[in-house]
Amino acid sequence: MLREIKPKNARSKRALEKKAPQVHENPRTTLFLRGTSSSQILQLAMTDLVALKRPFATKFTKKNEIHPFESATSLEFFSEKNDASLLVFGHHSKKRPHSLTFVRCFDHKVLDMLELYIDPESFRTLSQFKNKKCAVGLKPLIAFSGTPFESPTQTKYTLAKSLLLDFFRGQEAASVDVEGLQYMVHISAGEEIEGEPAPQIHLRVYLIKTKRSGQKLPRVEVEEMGPRIDFRVGREKMPEEAAWKEALKKPKGLEPKTKKNIETDIIGDKVGRIHVGKQDFGNLQTRKMKGLKRGRGETDGDEETLLDEEDTEEGNSPKRERR
Numbered sequence: 239m240l241r242e243i244k245p246k247n248a249r250s251k252r253a254l255e256k257k258a259p260q261v262h263e264n265p266r267t268t269l270f271l272r273g274t275s276s277s278q279i280l281q282l283a284m285t286d287l288v289a290l291k292r293p294f295a296t297k298f299t300k301k302n303e304i305h306p307f308e309s310a311t312s313l314e315f316f317s318e319k320n321d322a323s324l325l326v327f328g329h330h331s332k333k334r335p336h337s338l339t340f341v342r343c344f345d346h347k348v349l350d351m352l353e354l355y356i357d358p359e360s361f362r363t364l365s366q367f368k369n370k371k372c373a374v375g376l377k378p379l380i381a382f383s384g385t386p387f388e389s390p391t392q393t394k395y396t397l398a399k400s401l402l403l404d405f406f407r408g409q410e411a412a413s414v415d416v417e418g419l420q421y422m423v424h425i426s427a428g429e430e431i432e433g434e435p436a437p438q439i440h441l442r443v444y445l446i447k448t449k450r451s452g453q454k455l456p457r458v459e460v461e462e463m464g465p466r467i468d469f470r471v472g473r474e475k476m477p478e479e480a481a482w483k484e485a486l487k488k489p490k491g492l493e494p495k496t497k498k499n500i501e502t503d504i505i506g507d508k509v510g511r512i513h514v515g516k517q518d519f520g521n522l523q524t525r526k527m528k529g530l531k532r533g534r535g536e537t538d539g540d541e542e543t544l545l546d547e548e549d550t551e552e553g554n555s556p557k558r559e560r561r
Contacts, residue, residue, distance in 0.1 A: 257321060259345075261489050265409040269322035270297040271313075273304060273329030279358050280328045280336050286364045286465040287326065290423075290443070292374045294408065296320060304329075306339050307473055310348040318346040324405060334472065340401045344485040352397050353472035357438065362466035369461060372421040372445060377408050379419055379446070384427035386437065394471045395427060398439055421445050421463060439469040 245251035268291050270284050288295045304312045306327055313325055325341040336356035342349045364371065372378075380403060386395035406423050422444045428437035444460035451457035477485070499511040 259489075261492060265294050266324050266404060266407070267320070267322040268295045268324040268326060268405065269316055269320050270295065271302055271304065271316065271325060271327045272298070272300075273327065274301050275330050276301075276328055277330040277336055279356060279361055280330050280338070282363050283336075283338065283356055283361065283465065283467060284326065284328050289364060290378075290406070291408075296322065306341060306348075306351055307353075307475065310341075310351075313341055313348060314343065314346055317343045326405075337472065338469075340398075340405065342401060342404060344481060347481070348475070349481055349485060350397060350401070350477040351475045352394065352401055353474065354398070354439065354469035355472055357468040357470065360466065360468045362464055364464040367462060367464040369445065369463060371463060375408075376418055376420055377411065377414055378406055378443075379422040380406055381422065381424045382426070383424065384429075384437075386427045386430055387425075392476060394436075394474050395439070397474055397476065398469075398471065399425070402441075419446060422460060436471055439471065441465070441467040441469065 243254065245254055270288055272281070272284070284297065288297050302312065304327060306313060313327070317323065317325060323343050325343070327339040327341060329337050329339070331337070334353070334355065336358060337353055338356065339351055339353045341351040382399055384395075386393065387399045389396055402425055424442045424444060426440045426442075430437060443463050443465060445463040447459045447461060448456040449459060499513075501509050501511075503509050
C-alpha cells in the first residue's frame with residue numbers, strides 16, 4: 239500500500255499542492271543523468287541539449303548505476319524527487335556506444351522510452367559553429383521530414399517523433415510573436431529499404447534570419463547553429479495501452495463548453511433558439527381610445543342595460559328625460 243503523506247506545516251502543504259495534478263500543468267522539466275561510464279562525445283552532446291532546453295532543464299553530474307530497460311525504479315525516484323516528466327540518460331559501453339535514452343513519465347511512472355546512439359564521425363557541437371546563438375527560453379519551429387515518421391502503425395520512428403516533439407516543445411503558449419521565432423529544429427530520416435540497416439535520424443538546428451527584400455514580406459534565410467547529431471535507433475519500450483489512454487485523457491476544465499440551443503444551418507449561419515415563458519394577455523398594454531374608456535359609475539364587470547321585451551317588440555325606444 240502507498241503511504242499517504244500528510245503535511246506538517248503550511249510550507250510542505252504548498253509543496254504537495256504544487257506536485258498534485260492540475261488543470262494547467264507546468265512546463266515539462268527535463269532531467270539529464272549519466273551512467274557509471276560515459277564518453278566525451280556523450281557529455282558534449284548532453285551539454286548542448288541542456289543549452290537548447292534552458293530554463294526547463296536540470297543536469298546531474300554524479301554517476302548513477304542505472305539500467306533503464308532492466309529496472310526503472312531509480313528513474314521514477316528521480317522523476318518524483320525533481321518533478322521532471324522527461325529524462326535523458328547517457329551511458330557508454332562497448333556494446334552500446336554513446337547511448338542516449340529518452341524517457342517519458344506519466345504520474346512519475348515510466349510511460350515509454352527510446353535508446354538512440356550518437357554517430358561520433360558526424361557529431362558537431364554548438365561551439366564549433368562560429369555564429370550567433372538564439373536567446374534562452376524561446377520556442378523553436380519544429381519540422382519532421384521522412385516517411386518513417388508518418389507510419390500508421392507504432393514504430394521506433396513514430397515513438398522518436400513523439401518523444402522529440404515533447405522534448406523540444408517547451409512552454410505552451412496561445413500565441414507567439416514572429417520576432418521570437420529565432421531558430422528551427424529539423425529532424426529527418428531516410429527511406430526504409432528492406433535488407434539494409436535502419437535509416438539514421440538526423441538532428442539539425444538552424445538560426446532563422448530575416449533580411450530586406452524590397453517588398454512587404456522579408457526574405458527568410460537559415461544558417462546552421464548547431465548541434466549536429468546523427469542517431470542510430472536502438473532499443474525501445476512502447477507504452478501500455480491502459481497507461482497511454484489515461485495519459486491522453488483531458489481534464490474536464492479543458493474541454494470546450496457546448497452552447498445549448500445554438501445550431502448552424504445548411505448555409506452556415508448560426509441560428510439560436512429562445513424559450514419564452516407563457517404570456518399573460520390580461521396585463522397587456524393596448525392602444526388607448528376614448529371610446530373604450532369606462533364611465534365614473536361603471537364597474538369592472540361586464541354589465542349591460544337590458545331593454546324590456548315589450549318595448550323592443552313595439553319598436554319603441556326609451557325616451558330621454560329632460561332636465
